[in-house]
Amino acid sequence: MLFLTATLNQSEDILNLIRNSGTPIRGRTVASHEEFSQTVRESRWDAVVVDPGLDNIEYRTLLKQLSHLQLDIPLILIPAKVTAKLQDTALNEGAAAVIAADHGPSLMHTLINEVRHLRDRHQIRKLQILLSEAEKRSETLLQHSEEPFAYIQEGIHVYANPAYLKLFGAKDADELDGMPVLDMVAAESQTVLKELLKTTDTVQSPEIRFVSVSGDDSFAFALINMVLALSGSPQGCGEIAAKATLVRDLFTLLQVGTERLQRAV
16 A cells, blocks of 8 residues: 555554554555656555645646556545545545545545455456457357357347358358348247247257258258357346356357258258
């Protein structure tokens, strides 16, 4: 934790409050904007605690320095007295909190919570990177797979790999983009597929008769590893949780078992 306070004793008092709560923490005090800029470049800090009453320190400049360096570090002001004007202005300009310096318990809980929130944000960013990498790997695998795959959203094609396009006689993805999957199913099999699309379980379907994009060819086969989307949307969850759920729930994955393909005579 990085401090810009009037005395070292003030910084130590705050650190001791946090340590006494069972939270291990280290701290350092800096005395100028230049030293602050150098210090945040050299080490990783969980929070910045600033006394806005210091003559040589301007908290707005500190916020600008953090923004310029693209550093996500919460800045907490600890004035001798909190006024509504200072609180509103500081929060609007990007400060994480404004707590009176003599409100020890409130300051301790605020700092602990801000550190926890910062670490949560770091974890979210890591998950976002992992999610992006997983999506890229999945797309590469699908594109190069010899097995036909398609993503179906609410009964509409939103993605089909080259093998799937070839199977149904489509020249390119644009031919299937936005096409209802039922348009490619023979009339006698549509009821069966509709029932399958209502389930939320992983199922193996009975034989379904499909038709090619042109309508000139028809064939029957069972769908294997048919992973169906859950209905509804995620409620009451954070941004990364919502995004992760969308990746899992938004699509229906149809993997066509070509080895079981039976062309109609």
